[in-house]
């Protein structure tokens with residue numbers, strides 16, 4: 001059987017990884033400034049994480065949600081403490097798109113409404129409603145057009161107010177920082193006003209923190225920078241450091257009923273062991289703080305480089321925009337310096353999403369390679 005060919009792939013076969021590094025089968029070392037798509041939070045193959053998952057597997061790896069799974073409560077407790085959202089409720093699932101589907105569904109259940117407001121250049125996943133609230137039309141099939149979704153320009157609060165004042169909207173969904181589209185940061189005042197409008201018109205504010213959460217931006221959640229509290233938060237990526245686990249955080253007023261949501265695999269023993277180990281390492285190794293400081297260090301250095309038109313983001317969620325497509329630059333970083341970086345929906349933007357444990361030396365290694373390429377490639381300078 002052939003693989004269904006939907007991904008462009010590099011001819012690289014990583015067989016081992018540790019911290020911020022990967023090695024291929026020939027022993028070549030790669031520096032990971034992509035984090036396997038913003039997924040690697042505590043670093044590859046962290047010993048505490050390997051131990052947590054291995055020990056759990058030796059006892060029990062999986063049983064369905066029809067029995068007690070105390071690891072789920074342990075994870076919810078740790079997440080409440082790490083995020084400051086102790087009074088929220090946690091629904092565990094398996095992927096970002098699934099978290100978004102469930103968040104939108106809960107907003108509709110809770111409000112009895114069906115319209116959703118999303119934003120231009122947003123990305124929320126590839127499944128049914130998640131892809132409908134995503135602004136990239138090429139990702140949508142005919143079934144992904146229910147007519148219930150409106151898109152507003154990011155930071156256009158007047159349009160948001162006009163729409164929400166109809167009283168028809170179940171939810172507004174917004175990324176803490178837009179990731180896929182090339183690291184677009186919503187204005188702080190916009191987020192604050194968005195919170196006010198959602199409260200005023202009885203609309204659920206959903207913060208999609210799947211990419212921007214779990215310490216990536218130097219706060220546990222990116223929205224915390226604006227001092228707001230959403231009604232619903234979606235999480236995935238960094239939550240399991242590569243183990244598939246995701247979640248929906250729901251404010252206390254949202255009432256659960258049996259059968260409303262469900263999943264076979266969500267919240268299984270192994271996934272919880274991974275999630276617990278991740279939060280323990282984030283706390284003991286102060287990775288949210290490291291993300292903040294390493295991010296500030298990188299952003300300050302990158303802003304001094306002439307050919308970089310703009311540097312956006314916070315913490316270790318960084319986008320660099322150029323006056324030319326970033327593809328050649330990224331290719332050179334990979335083929336000549338063995339450094340992985342991220343692309344984006346905007347071809348002129350390169351994303352940096354290293355593990356949150358990245359060190360200053362590793363940042364310097366990236367910066368040196370990056371500056372060397374820019375200095376020695378006249379074809380890029382136009």
Ligand SMILES: Cc1ncc(COP(=O)(O)O)c(C=O)c1O
Pocket residue numbers: 095096097098100123124125126175179180208209210211212236237
């Ligand atoms: C903000 C955001 N939401 C949702 C998703 C979808 O997550 P998944 O690929 O796990 O379904 C992503 C993935 O890149 C994302 O960045």
